[in-house]
Amino acid sequence: MDRTTDLQNLCTIIRTVHLEWKLSQRILGDETIMEESILQCPSCNNKNIATIFWGYPSDMSELEKEIDEGKIVIGGCLVTDHDPKWECNSCHHRWGDRDD
Numbered sequence: 295m296d297r298t299t300d301l302q303n304l305c306t307i308i309r310t311v312h313l314e315w316k317l318s319q320r321i322l323g324d325e326t327i328m329e330e331s332i333l334q335c336p337s338c339n340n341k342n343i344a345t346i347f348w349g350y351p352s353d354m355s356e357l358e359k360e361i362d363e364g365k366i367v368i369g370g371c372l373v374t375d376h377d378p379k380w381e382c383n384s385c386h387h388r389w390g391d392r393d394d
């Protein structure tokens with residue numbers, strides 16, 4: 295198995311885990327929304343903050359509305375141990391620790 299195939303497999307796993315996580319957040323009364331309500335950009339103090347969605351969603355249409363509303367940005371598939379959790383919709387500063 296070459297490295298490209300490994301990465302593609304990894305992306306598929308990440309995508310699945312994140313979609314499940316996202317759905318579970320909705321079902322469980324949604325701690326994410328509570329977090330967002332008190333979030334503030336440490337760089338420009340803007341309160342219009344998006345949660346960074348790591349991995350690629352298989353069904354973009356499901357997330358399109360939230361992306362349009364600035365609630366989510368797609369972080370891509372380069373997941374490391376130091377990925378930020380939030381992105382400011384004003385200055386695009388990223389911060390926080392991805393906790394999943």
Ligand SMILES: [Zn+2]
Pocket residue numbers: 335336337338339340382383384385386387
């Ligand atoms: Zn900002």
